[in-house]
Amino acid sequence: MHHVPATLFGIDPLWLSSLILIVTYAVIISEKINRAIAALAGAGVMILAGALNQEMAVRGIDFNTIALLTGMMIIVAITRKCGVFQYVAVVSAKVVKANPAGVLLMLQVITAVFSALLDNVTTVLLIVPVTLVICEELKIKPYPVLVAEIFASNVGGTATLIGDPPNILIGSATGMSFNEFVFNLAPIAIVIQLLYLGIFHLMWGRKMRASDENRARVMAMDERLAITDVRLLKQSMGVLVLVILGFVMAHPLHLEPGTIAMTGAAILMLLNNFGKKAEDQSEHVHHTFGEVEWVTIFFFVGLFIVVAGVEHAGLLNLLAEKMLALTGGDMKATALAILWSSAILSAIVDNIPFVATMIPLIESMAPAFGGPEALKPLWWSLSLGACLGGNGTLIGASANLTVAGLAERGGVTFRFLPFMKLAFPLMLISIAISNFYVMWRYL
Amino acid sequence: MSCKDIMNSAPPVLQKGTTVADALALLRQEKRMNLPVTDAKGKYLGLFGAHQILMLALPKGARADDEQNLAFIADSVGDVISRLKVVAAHPVERYMDSESETLTPDTPLVETLHILYLRREDLPVVDPVSQLLKGIVTIRSSLGKLMVTE
Numbered sequence: 403m404h405h406v407p408a409t410l411f412g413i414d415p416l417w418l419s420s421l422i423l424i425v426t427y428a429v430i431i432s433e434k435i436n437r438a439i440a441a442l443a444g445a446g447v448m449i450l451a452g453a454l455n456q457e458m459a460v461r462g463i464d465f466n467t468i469a470l471l472t473g474m475m476i477i478v479a480i481t482r483k484c485g486v487f488q489y490v491a492v493v494s495a496k497v498v499k500a501n502p503a504g505v506l507l508m509l510q511v512i513t514a515v516f517s518a519l520l521d522n523v524t525t526v527l528l529i530v531p532v533t534l535v536i537c538e539e540l541k542i543k544p545y546p547v548l549v550a551e552i553f554a555s556n557v558g559g560t561a562t563l564i565g566d567p568p569n570i571l572i573g574s575a576t577g578m579s580f581n582e583f584v585f586n587l588a589p590i591a592i593v594i595q596l597l598y599l600g601i602f603h604l605m606w607g608r609k610m611r612a613s614d615e616n617r618a619r620v621m622a623m624d625e626r627l628a629i630t631d632v633r634l635l636k637q638s639m640g641v642l643v644l645v646i647l648g649f650v651m652a653h654p655l656h657l658e659p660g661t662i663a664m665t666g667a668a669i670l671m672l673l674n675n676f677g678k679k680a681e682d683q684s685e686h687v688h689h690t691f692g693e694v695e696w697v698t699i700f701f702f703v704g705l706f707i708v709v710a711g712v713e714h715a716g717l718l719n720l721l722a723e724k725m726l727a728l729t730g731g732d733m734k735a736t737a738l739a740i741l742w743s744s745a746i747l748s749a750i751v752d753n754i755p756f757v758a759t760m761i762p763l764i765e766s767m768a769p770a771f772g773g774p775e776a777l778k779p780l781w782w783s784l785s786l787g788a789c790l791g792g793n794g795t796l797i798g799a800s801a802n803l804t805v806a807g808l809a810e811r812g813g814v815t816f817r818f819l820p821f822m823k824l825a826f827p828l829m830l831i832s833i834a835i836s837n838f839y840v841m842w843r844y845l
Numbered sequence: 846m847s848c849k850d851i852m853n854s855a856p857p858v859l860q861k862g863t864t865v866a867d868a869l870a871l872l873r874q875e876k877r878m879n880l881p882v883t884d885a886k887g888k889y890l891g892l893f894g895a896h897q898i899l900m901l902a903l904p905k906g907a908r909a910d911d912e913q914n915l916a917f918i919a920d921s922v923g924d925v926i927s928r929l930k931v932v933a934a935h936p937v938e939r940y941m942d943s944e945s946e947t948l949t950p951d952t953p954l955v956e957t958l959h960i961l962y963l964r965r966e967d968l969p970v971v972d973p974v975s976q977l978l979k980g981i982v983t984i985r986s987s988l989g990k991l992m993v994t995e
Contacts, residue, residue, distance in 0.1 A: 485914050492917055531913045534906030539918075619919070627916035812905040 419453040419715040423759075426708050431751050438697040441704025441755075448711035462710025463703055466574040466660035471521075471702065472694055473663025474564060477645065478524045479693035480670050481638035487516070487528035488628035492620075495536050500620035502542050502610035506550060507599055509533055513551045514558030514595050518565045518588075519646065522555040522801035523695075530805055534812040539619045544814050546606035548805050549821070553598050553793050553828070555801045560789035561591035563659060564649065567698075568748075568757040568788040572781050573659065575761045576774070580649035580659065586782055590839045594790070594832045601828065634674065641670040705758045713762045722766040731770055734845045737783040738837060740764070744787030745833040749794025749826065757788050779844035786836040794829040795822045848957040849950035851987045852970045852980035858883050859893055859937050865901070866933040868893055881969040881978050882941045889971045889978040891941035896966075901932050901940060947971040950979050957982060 426444030430437050449459050494512050498504025509529065516525040529551060537544035559566030563573040563583040573583060629635055648662035671690060675683040712718060729735035740760070747756055764784065768774045792799030796806055796818050806816035857875045859868050859882045872880060872894060879894020900908060902925045907915055932940070948957055948970045960968065967983040 483912075488914065488917060527910070531906045531910035534909055535904045535915070535918060536906075538904050538906060619924075622919040623917045624919060625917055628914060630914050630916075808909040812909040814905075 413451075415453050415715040416717055416720070418451055419448065419711040420717050422448050422451065422453065423708055423712045423717070426704075427751075427755055430755060436697065437752070438700040438704065441701045441708065443704070445704040445707035445711075448708055453711040453715060454707065458714060459707045459710060462713075463706040464571070464574050466658045467570050467706075468699060468702060469658075469660030470564065470570055470574070470663045471567070472699060473660065473665075473667040474521060475524070475694045476667035476690055477638075477641060477663070477670055478520055479690050480634070480674055481642065482524070482528055483630065484632075484635040484638055485628040485630045486635055486638070488532045489625045491529060491532040491536065492623050492625040492628060495620050496623070496625070500540060500612065500617035502540055502612045503603060503607035505536060505540065505542075505620075506547055506602060506607045506610065509536075509547055510550045510554040510595070510599055510602065513554035514561075514591075517555040517558030517801075518561040518591075519642075520564075522559045522566060522799065523804050525558075526551060526555050526801045526805050527808070530808040531812070534809070534814070536620060539616060539623075540612040541616050542610050542612055544809070544812070545816075546602065546610075548809050548814065548816075549824070550598070550602045550606075552799075552802050552805050553602075553825075554595065555805075556789060556792045556799055557591050557595045557598065557832070559801075560594075560786065561588040564663075566789045566792075567754050569785055570659075571754070571757050571761060572785055575765070576777075576781060578778075578781070579653035581653065583785075586778075586843075587785060590786065590836060593839075594835055597831070597835070598828070637670060637673040641666050641673070644669075701754070702758075705755055709758050709762065712759075718759070718763045719766045722763050722770075725763070726767060726770050733771060733776070733779060734841065736767070737779045737840055737845060740780055741783035741787045741836060741840060742833060744784055745791035745794070745829065748788045748791030749798040749829060753788040753792055753799070757784065760784055760788075779840060782844065783836075783840055786840070787833065790829060790832045790836065793832065794826045796825075798825075798829075846954040847950065848948045848952040848954070848970055848982060849979070850954070851957065851990045852948075852950070852982045853986055854980040856881065856981040858978065860885070861890060861936070861938050863937050864934050865898075865929075865937060865940065868937045869898060872898075877983075878966055881981060882937055883978050887977045889947065889969055889976055890938060891943035892945050892969060893937040893941040894966075897937075897940045897942065898929070902929055904928075948982060949973045958987070961987065 422444055426440055429435050429440040445459065448454050449456060454462070490512055491509065494508035495505045498508055513525060513529050516529065530548065533547055533551065534544055537547055556566070560569070561584065563569050563580045569583060572578070645662055645666035648657070648666065649659055652659060652662055671687060675686050678686065725736065725739070729739055744756065744760065764777060764780050767780070768777055771777060792802065796802050796816060809816055857871060857877070857880060859871065859880050861882060861884045868880070877894065879892045879896065882890045882893050884890060904915070904918060907913060946960060946964060946968065948960065948968050949972065950970055961982065961984050967981055969978060970980040970982060971977070972979055
């Protein structure tokens with residue numbers, strides 16, 4: 403039992419923490435201040451105002467999530483340098499003889515697969531530049547391919563525990579295994595991705611044309627030259643396979659994903675620096691750490707503390723009770739309400755703070771539904787809604803904005819409204835399919 | 846001593862609206878790595894030079910990721926030239942660097958030399974209030990002036 407500090411001016415902790423949460427989220431949504439600064443400032447105010455003490459704040463941070471994110475970022479920062487992602491993209495274009503419809507399809511497939519195994523933002527950072535190169539050589543418009551890749555990154559990320567931050571948060575909070583995520587989410591992610599492959603082929607792929615001369619330019623690309631360091635390629639692939647195997651085996655071994663990712667990162671850094679001079683090692687490690695997205699990491703740290711503040715004050719219990727009252731304590735109504743509301747909200751606002759807040763809220767519904775085990779339909783609904791909802795608008799997921807930013811540098815313009823007009827209905831289709839899936843499989 | 850003592854106060858400039866092809870011709874004629882771009886009133890808009898031309902010669906995908914390895918692309922000289930031909934008639938302000946560092950006439954001498962050392966390229970000198978181009982400092986001319994002073 404922690405010592406509960408006195409709140410500022412004796413204000414009711416429930417009101418005080420709620421106010422801090424609302425102001426913090428408003429600042430994050432406004433995008434006027436960097437989201438890591440906003441979250442950390444909110445966390446600081448939560449402690450200074452007496453809603454939490456430091457010990458409670460530190461206990462509120464999910465270090466498994468932090469370790470998983472940081473570890474995977476380190477692994478990707480090293481792996482990307484060997485050129486394997488360009489290699490796979492070029493090979494995939496050549497497999498379909500540089501036929502534009504085939505290229506559109508293959509780039510979606512590899513984006514979805516990479517996104518399932520790596521962070522979505524990293525995946526698009528690696529795929530978009532090579533996509534622009536291939537489209538330019540084929541002299542086809544890159545916009546449709548990039549839009550399709552946005553969808554593939556969000557759908558692929560839905561399939562696994564490590565694919566998208568909402569799943570990392572849910573997995574870490576519930577202790578559900580990597581395999582459980584794959585068994586429950588991969589089937590529906592595959593169905594939705596297949597549907598998108600069909601839709602994008604009908605919309606764009608079947609009308610795309612490239613001359614024989616331009617196709618020959620892609621076929622002339624030498625994918626082997628994309629590999630910059632064969633030794634690093636072997637090391638990276640070896641560690642990545644071990645880490646994935648580690649995630650699969652984690653549950654029976656009683657290991658957390660954060661431990662596996664961090665150990666994998668340490669092994670890869672060890673292999674990458676082995677035999678080098680001490681000064682060179684320091685420079686390499688410094689550079690690798692510099693590529694970790696610290697803004698995201700500190701954003702999570704701040705959010706965990708802000709959410710811990712409102713959780714401790716009882717706000718989330720109260721909201722859970724209200725939600726149960728609205729749905730009449732019915733599992734089906736609650737699951738579908740979570741699915742649709744998280745999809746719509748995730749299309750408009752950052753899904754990470756939303757999911758971070760929803761997790762303790764759902765956890766507090768456990769007694770009403772007969773224990774934590776009974777909550778699984780709600781977790782899958784939250785995951786599907788939050789991950790797939792990100793497709794709805796350009797600001798719905800970090801990967802979307804990353805694609806738009808890279809495309810802009812390559813001379814391709816993404817606009818908010820035209821994208822939303824196309825993407826929002828397509829997102830709703832995926833949520834409707836998820837609705838049937840959740841009902842059929844869990845309710 | 847400050848920047849104004851070593852700057853060239855009447856440098857060749859590219860007017861807004863100059864085409865990429867004409868800019869390339871002037872760069873070659875003046876044997877410059879880059880030139881300042883100004884509007885009709887002499888207000889400084891940006892720099893255009895070899896760096897931008899190299900960027901335009903590369904596939905667009907290269908601009909999206911500076912660290913990307915492009916060794917797998919098998920383009921010929923003709924392919925590169927055809928990329929430049931596409932942009933030859935475009936105005937320079939479309940591709941100029943409008944965010945690069947500028948000096949002011951009162952930038953102290955040592956700081957001017959320090960920035961030249963770090964940037965390794967010719968730098969425009971701009972009035973901080975009016976934003977009018979006051980001159981340009983080139984590595985070659987600044988070293989020349991310093992030696993004459995000695």
